[in-house]
Amino acid sequence: MATKGANGQAPKPTPSRQEPDESQSTDSTLPVGSEHSQDGSPGHNPGDRSPSDSPDEAPPPLPPRPRALDLGPFQYPCPTGPHSVAPGTPKAQTSSRPHLQSKATTALSITDVHTLSHGNDDQRDSPSARQINFPNLGFLTNCGASDGDADDNASIRSSVPVLETGGDLESMLGDMLPEQGTPFKSLAQGKGLWDENLFPLDPEFEEAFGQEFDELDDITSDGFNQAVVQQWRSKLKHFLILSSAGKPIWSRHGNDQLITSYVGVIQTLISFYQGASDMIKSFSAGEARFVVVSKGFINLVAISKLGESDQQLRGQLEALYMQILSTLTLPVMERMFKNRASIDLRRPLQGTETLLSALADGFSRGSPSTLLSALECLKLRKSHRAIMNNTLLKTRSEHLLYGLIVAGGRLVSVIRPRKHSLHPGDLHLIFNMLFEAGSVRAGEGENWIPLCLPGFNNTGYVYMYVSFVNLSNPGEALKERPPSSSSNSEGEVAILLISVNKESFFELRQMRDDLLVQFAKNGALDLIRSAIARGRPTCTDIVPGTALRHFLYKSRGNVQFVQPSFEPYFGTPLARRQLLTLYTHLHAALHAHPSRPKIYHSTTATHIALAWITPVFELYAIAPAGTQRAALAQAANRLIQYVRREEERVFIIGGAVF
Amino acid sequence: MSDGATPLPKPSSSVKLVLLGEAAVGKAPNMTQSSLVMRFVNNDFQDNKEPTIGAAFLTQKCTLPTRTIKFEIWDTAGQERFASLAPMYYRNAQAALVVYDITKPASLIKAQHWVAELQRQASPGIVIALVGNKLDLVASAGSDGEEVEGEDARGVPAAQARSYAEEEGLLFFETSAKTGERVAEVFTAIAGAIPETQLKGPRGGQRVEERRVE
Numbered sequence: 001m002a003t004k005g006a007n008g009q010a011p012k013p014t015p016s017r018q019e020p021d022e023s024q025s026t027d028s029t030l031p032v033g034s035e036h037s038q039d040g041s042p043g044h045n046p047g048d049r050s051p052s053d054s055p056d057e058a059p060p061p062l063p064p065r066p067r068a069l070d071l072g073p074f075q076y077p078c079p080t081g082p083h084s085v086a087p088g089t090p091k092a093q094t095s096s097r098p099h100l101q102s103k104a105t106t107a108l109s110i111t112d113v114h115t116l117s118h119g120n121d122d123q124r125d126s127p128s129a130r131q132i133n134f135p136n137l138g139f140l141t142n143c144g145a146s147d148g149d150a151d152d153n154a155s156i157r158s159s160v161p162v163l164e165t166g167g168d169l170e171s172m173l174g175d176m177l178p179e180q181g182t183p184f185k186s187l188a189q190g191k192g193l194w195d196e197n198l199f200p201l202d203p204e205f206e207e208a209f210g211q212e213f214d215e216l217d218d219i220t221s222d223g224f225n226q227a228v229v230q231q232w233r234s235k236l237k238h239f240l241i242l243s244s245a246g247k248p249i250w251s252r253h254g255n256d257q258l259i260t261s262y263v264g265v266i267q268t269l270i271s272f273y274q275g276a277s278d279m280i281k282s283f284s285a286g287e288a289r290f291v292v293v294s295k296g297f298i299n300l301v302a303i304s305k306l307g308e309s310d311q312q313l314r315g316q317l318e319a320l321y322m323q324i325l326s327t328l329t330l331p332v333m334e335r336m337f338k339n340r341a342s343i344d345l346r347r348p349l350q351g352t353e354t355l356l357s358a359l360a361d362g363f364s365r366g367s368p369s370t371l372l373s374a375l376e377c378l379k380l381r382k383s384h385r386a387i388m389n390n391t392l393l394k395t396r397s398e399h400l401l402y403g404l405i406v407a408g409g410r411l412v413s414v415i416r417p418r419k420h421s422l423h424p425g426d427l428h429l430i431f432n433m434l435f436e437a438g439s440v441r442a443g444e445g446e447n448w449i450p451l452c453l454p455g456f457n458n459t460g461y462v463y464m465y466v467s468f469v470n471l472s473n474p475g476e477a478l479k480e481r482p483p484s485s486s487s488n489s490e491g492e493v494a495i496l497l498i499s500v501n502k503e504s505f506f507e508l509r510q511m512r513d514d515l516l517v518q519f520a521k522n523g524a525l526d527l528i529r530s531a532i533a534r535g536r537p538t539c540t541d542i543v544p545g546t547a548l549r550h551f552l553y554k555s556r557g558n559v560q561f562v563q564p565s566f567e568p569y570f571g572t573p574l575a576r577r578q579l580l581t582l583y584t585h586l587h588a589a590l591h592a593h594p595s596r597p598k599i600y601h602s603t604t605a606t607h608i609a610l611a612w613i614t615p616v617f618e619l620y621a622i623a624p625a626g627t628q629r630a631a632l633a634q635a636a637n638r639l640i641q642y643v644r645r646e647e648e649r650v651f652i653i654g655g656a657v658f
Numbered sequence: 659m660s661d662g663a664t665p666l667p668k669p670s671s672s673v674k675l676v677l678l679g680e681a682a683v684g685k686a687p688n689m690t691q692s693s694l695v696m697r698f699v700n701n702d703f704q705d706n707k708e709p710t711i712g713a714a715f716l717t718q719k720c721t722l723p724t725r726t727i728k729f730e731i732w733d734t735a736g737q738e739r740f741a742s743l744a745p746m747y748y749r750n751a752q753a754a755l756v757v758y759d760i761t762k763p764a765s766l767i768k769a770q771h772w773v774a775e776l777q778r779q780a781s782p783g784i785v786i787a788l789v790g791n792k793l794d795l796v797a798s799a800g801s802d803g804e805e806v807e808g809e810d811a812r813g814v815p816a817a818q819a820r821s822y823a824e825e826e827g828l829l830f831f832e833t834s835a836k837t838g839e840r841v842a843e844v845f846t847a848i849a850g851a852i853p854e855t856q857l858k859g860p861r862g863g864q865r866v867e868e869r870r871v872e
Contacts, residue, residue, distance in 0.1 A: 351711065433711065449712030450743060464712075502746060505715065 198549060198569060198607040198624055199578040209574055212236050212364055216254055232258055237364045238303040239320060241356075242267060243337070249298065249324075249345045250353060252360045266292075270299055282310045293317040297337040298324070298345075306364070307581055309588035312371065316363045319370060319425065323359055325454040326429050327352045329461065355429075358437035365573060366580025369409075369431075371587055372554045372618065374561040375424050378410040379534075382648040384527045388413035389656035391518045396658060397497075397511040399504040401462060404496040407532055409435045411560075412493070415656040422655075423455025424559050434466065434494055446512075448505045453498075465497040465508040469516070471529045491532050536565040543638040547631055549607075550579060551621035553643050555651055562643060562650045579622065586611035586620045601629065610636055617643070671725060673852055676732045676748045678776075679757035680768040693835035694757060694791055695733050698845055713747055720849050727849040748776060753785040753848045760790040760832060763813045766822075773826060785851045787829035789844055790819055794834035 216231050232254045240259065241249040246267035251259050270292060273280040282291040291313040293300045300317040308316075325333065327349055336343050363370060380388075392403045392415045402422060405412040409431045416422060429451075447466040452458060471493055495515065497508040519525045539548040542564065549569045554561040570576045582602075589600045590613045600611040608627050612619045619639065623632050643650065677695055699718045714733045719726055732747040748754060756772045758765040769788060776786055795811040816832055823830035829847055833840040 355711075446715040447712055448715060451712075502743070509715075 198622060199575070199582075200604070200606050206574055208234055208236055209577055213361055216258070228258065236305045237360070238301075239317070239356075239360050240266060240301040240303070241320065241324070242299050242301070243341075243343070243345060244294075244297050244299060245342050246271075247342065247344055250349065250356050252357060266290075266301055267299075270294070282313075289313065291317065293321070295321050297334065297341075306577075306584070308584050309592040311592050312584060312588065315373065316360075316370065319359055319363075319428065320356055322425055322454045323352070323356055323429055323432075324349065325458050326426075326452045327355075329452040330454070330458040354437045355433055359429075359432050362432065362436055364577075366577045366584075368552050368561060368563055368580065368583070369428060371580065371583060372552060372561050373424055374554050374559050375427055376410045376561055376563065377650060377652050378407050378412045378528070378531050379536075379646070379650050380412070380527065380531050384524070384531075385413060385649075385652065387522055387527070388519075388524050389415060391515060391522065391524060393656055393658055395511050395514040395518060397504070397507045399499040399501040399507055400497055400511065401500055402496075402498040403511075404498075405493065405528070406431065406434070406496060407493045407528060408491055411652060412528060412531075413656070414652060415658060418657045420456065423453065426453040426455040429453070430464070430496065434496075435492065446509065450502065460500070461502070462498050462500050463502045463504065465495075465499070465505060465512065467495045467509075467512050469493045469495060469525070471525060471532075493528060493532070536563065538567070539564050539635075542642050543635050546635040546638070547623040547627040548635045548639075549622050549624065551619065551639060552583060553639060554618040555643070555647075556615065556617060558651045558653060560651045582607070582609055582622060583620050587618075590618065608632060612636060672728045672730055673753055673849065674730050674732075674751045675753040675755060675848065676734065676751045677755045677757060678734055678744070678748070678769075678772040680759070680765045694755070694789065694833065694841060694844075695731055697835045697838050697841045699731070713743075718845075720845050722846065722849055727852075729845065729849075744775070745779060748780045748784075750781060751784060752781065752852055753787070754780065755787050755789055755844065755848070756828075757789045757791055758814065758819075759792050760816075760819075761792055761795055761811050761813045766790075766814050766819060770822070773828065777826070783853070785829070785848055786826075787831065787844055787848055788819065788823045788826075789830075790814060790816070790832040791835055793832045793839055794836045 211231075212235060214231075217225075217228050235253050237252070239250075239252045240263060241251070242263055243249055246263065248256055248259060248263050251263075270280055274294075279294055280292050282289065284290070287305050288303050289305075289308070289310070291302045291304075291310050293314055298321065300321055302313040302317050304313055324345075328336075333345075336345070336348065369375060388405060392405070392413060396403065396415065400415075401417065401420070403415045404427075405414075411427070414422065430453075433449075433451075447464075449464045449466060450461045451464060452461050456462070471491075495512055497511060499508060516525075539546055539550065550564060550566070552561055552563050566576055566579075570579045586600060586602065586609060589602075590597060590611050598613055602609045602611075604625065606625050607622050608625055608629070609620070609622045610632050611621075617640070619636060621632065621636055621639070623635070647653065695714075695716060699716050716729075716731045716733065718729045718731065720729060721727075732751070734744060734747050754772075754776050756769045756776070758769040773786060773788065776784060819832075820830050822828075829844075829851060831840055831844045831847070833844060835841060
């Protein structure tokens with residue numbers, strides 16, 4: 001990337017407002033030009049722009065990191081500068097390495113620096129060596145591993161001197177983020193630097209992911225089916241749910257016959273530790289991470305090669321557990337187990353396997369909503385949303401508990417009693433049922449569904465009236481609901497009316513009718529339709545000219561998030577999975593690491609990413625490699641301004657209460 | 659259902675009908691009852707339908723020579739854990755469609771349980787139709803439903819189901835939701851079988867659940 005060339009600016013994304021304490025933070029724009037200069041000094045060849053690349057930088061809160069990292073003097077403009085060092089003097093220091101070193105707090109990083117630099121100069125083993133240290137997390141590492149040798153790298157490198165951004169710098173967070181090795185690989189394949197491949201090619205992962213959701217072949221009765229077992233083992237993600245007595249309850253892949261022995265092993269491990277009153281929580285085997293959550297009579301196990309943190313996998317298991325409670329309620333399930341510990345829970349759960357599978361596949365596909373534990377809203381003008389809220393309030397019937405309007409998994413309007421809020425986990429279960437699992441049948445407009453909302457009350461059922469609305473002909477309920485699939489569910493609008501009274505179907509149905517009449521009168525349906533048609537904005541709609549390709553912004557107070565359209569860069573399921581994997585790592589870097597950084601950068605050969613957390617929000621963003629940190633930081637600041645400006649449109653704040 | 663509160667548009671008469679049957683198991687597209695009602699209401703068939711969760715409420719008009727009947731149909735999930743909710747759906751129903759899969763003998767047994775429950779618990783005089791679905795899988799069966807031996811797909815001989823239906827005083831049909839064969843006939847026959855006296859109110863009166871042993 002020639003472009004990056006000479007100056008780096010290390011921007012720091014500074015949140016000026018939120019984090020006053022940060023020393024430098026004062027302005028978002030901190031330009032940080034100085035760094036390269038420093039880099040240069042150490043005397044590496046400038047020419048070498050080795051892969052060394054820019055490390056992730058962690059601005060303010062973190063201990064300063066050695067700038068030296070950026071070796072490529074010229075090339076890396078990026079990062080470092082600002083952060084680090086001294087508060088106050090960021091720019092001033094054109095400091096040379098020595099300074100840096102003095103400031104650096106961790107010896108570790110310094111050493112790294114050295115090695116790196118040497119590596120660059122001489123041979124390149126450093127990269128490979130370093131890679132070894134990283135845990136194998138998911139696809140990111142694979143390519144690195146595959147390519148192999150240092151020597152190759154070297155040669156490639158020399159031939160392509162300009163490419164910068166190598167993947168391998170070590171961040172302060174080190175292992176949190178797997179390195180994406182092989183920067184060269186993709187480059188060597190003739191990808192332009194600006195090629196929109198934001199992730200390194202990884203045919204192996206691509207193939208595995210492509211088959212992730214395929215059904216396994218049937219096991220034939222004649223003995224061993226190596227091929228099927230192989231298919232099973234090649235799945236990137238498994239979920240197993242078993243009773244504390246060791247009976248399988250549900251698994252995402254494989255039938256009983258296939259999983260029995262695995263269930264036996266897991267059960268043995270769990271009970272072994274249980275015997276010692278020391279619950280097993282997680283462990284690794286090869287590149288798979290195993291996480292166990294025990295819930296009294298049920299044990300849930302996630303086995304993932306997708307690189308999630310333990311905490312994130314636990315969140316996924318919690319969601320599956322909530323789905324089970326949603327079907328049975330807690331007291332009923334407990335009673336079943338107390339009556340007979342060896343009960344086969346599959347029978348009472350019959351018919352909900354598809355809901356569990358849809359949830360699990362959502363996690364495997366990558367779900368911003370689950371990752372952030374937040375909901376997404378349909379963007380509407382405040383006054384328009386108020387019209388809908390007021391209409392709901394006006395038509396509210398006596399036994400209504402919650403009233404919601406939902407468009408393809410995005411919340412449009414909500415009314416609720418003052419003393420009850422809605423639990424995002426509960427809504428996630430409902431959205432999964434309606435928009436992912438397609439369990440609410442096609443072909444008719446109305447459903448009456450008993451379910452337990454564990455976040456609201458895990459001991460009893462509520463009853464949910466569901467009607468899909470025909471936007472083009474609002475007068476009548478939708479007769480023909482197209483078969484649900486995630487591609488077209490975006491535009492589906494459902495009215496959900498929830499009551500604790502199981503006899504209130506006709507009452508809520510009447511409310512739906514009244515609501516639609518009002519909506520037709522006051523134009524609310526047209527507003528919803530046009531909001532859906534507008535779709536999500538792209539990054540460039542929000543920040544003109546930005547290099548940002550995607551972002552997630554979570555408002556922590558509202559438990560809601562905003563994201564731009566996945567198109568055009570992340571249109572395929574694979575790209576989306578890779579994007580979400582990146583977000584997963586960034587999220588883990590902010591939440592799971594003991595140092596709890598506030599800002600975190602990751603740079604690879606193909607992209608540069610930022611994670612930023614404050615008491616108000618969490619922001620994750622990605623741009624192509626070659627984007628300067630200053631530009632990324634500036635974009636982040638613009639995003640924040642955008643969200644602040646549009647807050648009452650992109651989020652539902654407060655909601656309507658009665 | 660607290661119907662009193664909900665005035666519906668009144669066609670010539672409404673008939674409340676409940677569909678019962680064995681829930682589909684697993685992922686195979688083997689929902690019988692729901693595809694049947696889809697065929698009736700939308701004249702459509704979707705092979706890959708997921709099982710119902712909860713119950714669906716549908717309406718469909720059926721025109722007889724002398725009158726128009728508006729069916730208000732409750733299509734229930736049939737899952738075991740919802741069995742305790744079933745009374746809510748069949749209470750006050752004037753008609754019930756009990757569906758089984760003619761390729762699966764076990765589903766007929768389940769259907770017989772439903773019939774017994776309806777006879778015990780539902781409104782007296784409820785019209786019950788026993789319907790064997792998936793006739794399309796039994797290719798060579800005659801259009802009259804007569805069984806042809808040698809069809810391996812068939813698990814329930816038509817004669818056996820028919821004699822059971824006659825014993826219990828049920829209407830009996832074999833249908834195919836997939837091809838639509840005889841589906842409309844079922845509903846027409848039900849409409850015809852409901853006594854005029856039952857057709858007064860929009861929803862067949864406010865009978866509170868009565869327990870009655872036949």
